[in-house]
Amino acid sequence: MAAITLTINNELIGARQGQTILDVARERGIDIPTLCHLEGLEEVGGCRLCLVELQGSPRPVPACVTKAAEGMEITTHSDKLVEYRKMLVELLLAERTHTCSICVQNGNCELQTLAAKLGIDHVRFDYLHQQLPMDASRERFALDHNRCVLCLRCVRVCDAVEGAHTWDVRGRGSTSRIVADLDRPWGGSTSCTDCGKCVQLCPTGALFRKGATVGEMIKERGFLNRILERRRLAAQRRSA
Amino acid sequence: MSRIRLATAWLGGCSGCHMSFLDLGEQLVALSGSIEMVYGPLVDAKQVPDDVDVALIEGAVANMENLELLQEMRHKSKLLISFGDCAITGNVTSLRNFFSVDDLLTAVYQAGPGSIPRSDEDGAVLPELLPRVLPLHQVVEVDAFIPGCPPEPERILAAITAIMEGRPVQLNEDQRTFG
Numbered sequence: 001m002a003a004i005t006l007t008i009n010n011e012l013i014g015a016r017q018g019q020t021i022l023d024v025a026r027e028r029g030i031d032i033p034t035l036c037h038l039e040g041l042e043e044v045g046g047c048r049l050c051l052v053e054l055q056g057s058p059r060p061v062p063a064c065v066t067k068a069a070e071g072m073e074i075t076t077h078s079d080k081l082v083e084y085r086k087m088l089v090e091l092l093l094a095e096r097t098h099t100c101s102i103c104v105q106n107g108n109c110e111l112q113t114l115a116a117k118l119g120i121d122h123v124r125f126d127y128l129h130q131q132l133p134m135d136a137s138r139e140r141f142a143l144d145h146n147r148c149v150l151c152l153r154c155v156r157v158c159d160a161v162e163g164a165h166t167w168d169v170r171g172r173g174s175t176s177r178i179v180a181d182l183d184r185p186w187g188g189s190t191s192c193t194d195c196g197k198c199v200q201l202c203p204t205g206a207l208f209r210k211g212a213t214v215g216e217m218i219k220e221r222g223f224l225n226r227i228l229e230r231r232r233l234a235a236q237r238r239s240a
Numbered sequence: 241m242s243r244i245r246l247a248t249a250w251l252g253g254c255s256g257c258h259m260s261f262l263d264l265g266e267q268l269v270a271l272s273g274s275i276e277m278v279y280g281p282l283v284d285a286k287q288v289p290d291d292v293d294v295a296l297i298e299g300a301v302a303n304m305e306n307l308e309l310l311q312e313m314r315h316k317s318k319l320l321i322s323f324g325d326c327a328i329t330g331n332v333t334s335l336r337n338f339f340s341v342d343d344l345l346t347a348v349y350q351a352g353p354g355s356i357p358r359s360d361e362d363g364a365v366l367p368e369l370l371p372r373v374l375p376l377h378q379v380v381e382v383d384a385f386i387p388g389c390p391p392e393p394e395r396i397l398a399a400i401t402a403i404m405e406g407r408p409v410q411l412n413e414d415q416r417t418f419g
Contacts, residue, residue, distance in 0.1 A: 093329075097335070097338075098418075099329075099331060099332065099335065100325070100389070100417070100418040100419025101325055101331055101332060101389030101418070101419045102332060103419065106419040107417075107419065109419075112417055112418060112419055113417070115417070115418065116413050116414070116416045116417040116418075117413055119413075119416075120416075121328070121385035121387055121411070121416050122322065122328045122329070122375065122377055122382070122385050122387075123329065123375075124377075126378070127329070127330060127334065127337070127375075129334065129337035129338055129372075131338040
């Protein structure tokens with residue numbers, strides 16, 4: 001793989017052709033925050049938290065979907081970027097009704113942790129308090145739209161890893177909703193295999209195991225890379 | 241050195257933040273040398289004094305009484321702190337924002353079980369509900385925030401210590417999570 005050289009935060013860094021800016025930065029221990037990104041899933045560049053400044057680009061670019069290239073000059077933590085990231089997370093907190101204190105994932109939530117990390121101790125925007133439904137029609141799991149940040153990890157893992165493609169997105173902008181089987185109650189879904197991959201990867205308490213109460217939903221994400229690695233090895237054996 | 245004049249208030253919340261304050265336990269005895277409690281549910285003062293150094297306000301702004309007390313506290317305090325998630329985010333108190341006040345009162349007192357609460361014998365009325373429950377910083381200027389439901393005593397102590405040492409109240413990453 002061809003080697004390239006780029007500059008991140010005024011430091012010359014060597015990288016491999018094909019790596020994203022996020023990969024390169026993380027290899028170097030530069031902590032760019034992310035929410036929709038998850039190693040093993042296809043990138044969507046949806047949450048915009050990994051935006052970085054690229055010399056010559058009129059606007060910031062998402063590090064997770066931008067390939068590193070020879071001679072790039074990148075800034076990852078300018079005052080403006082830090083402020084944008086705070087604003088993005090505050091908007092997420094204001095758009096739906098997260099109410100951490102009564103969430104199944106209180107204490108184990110990626111959004112909650114991210115807010116604290118970015119220094120958010122209050123939200124400057126008006127809370128919308130849209131009253132969104134909860135779909136508890138499935139036997140083992142439930143979906144609370146009030147806590148969904150539309151990261152699409154559930155959609156991606158169900159399609160690409162489980163192969164069921166139960167989840168999709170309906171609507172646009174702030175009216176977007178995760179839907180099962182082209183917008184039926186999840187309980188009536190015939191494509192869902194109840195594998196729970198979507199539940200485990202959901203960063204917030206939007207997807208959870210029924211019966212879990214406040215703070216009890218601890219998710220286990222290690223399965224994703226174990227499965228993908230086993231598949232890679234199996235494919236290698238077949239082709240050998 | 242004169243003691244810091246601390247006032248607290250309990251607006252639309254469950255008093256859990258005040259309970260957490262009491263959970264400082266023996267540390268309260270140590271703090272009593274440097275802090276004087278001048279107003280709030282924990283002390284017997286009828287009026288908010290005019291010269292409060294620090295006000296810890298628990299709860300969201302849910303009704304007219306909350307609104308007036310908050311404005312009075314702001315007016316009389318040098319430093320006003322949103323104390324706990326209800327004060328900062330609206331938290332559980334603000335879940336009634338899903339409904340209009342009319343729908344809410346109808347659902348609770350007409351359609352629901354029980355009877356409509358009456359005013360007391362003096363004819364004083366219950367404070368009127370605001371159309372929406374608001375976090376403090378949407379009503380008055382807030383100087384610092386202590387998140388948590390309730391904020392652990394360690395967070396409260398960290399904030400009070402910062403004030404005593406003349407530093408701005410900025411909690412560490414692990415002490416500023418909501419919830």
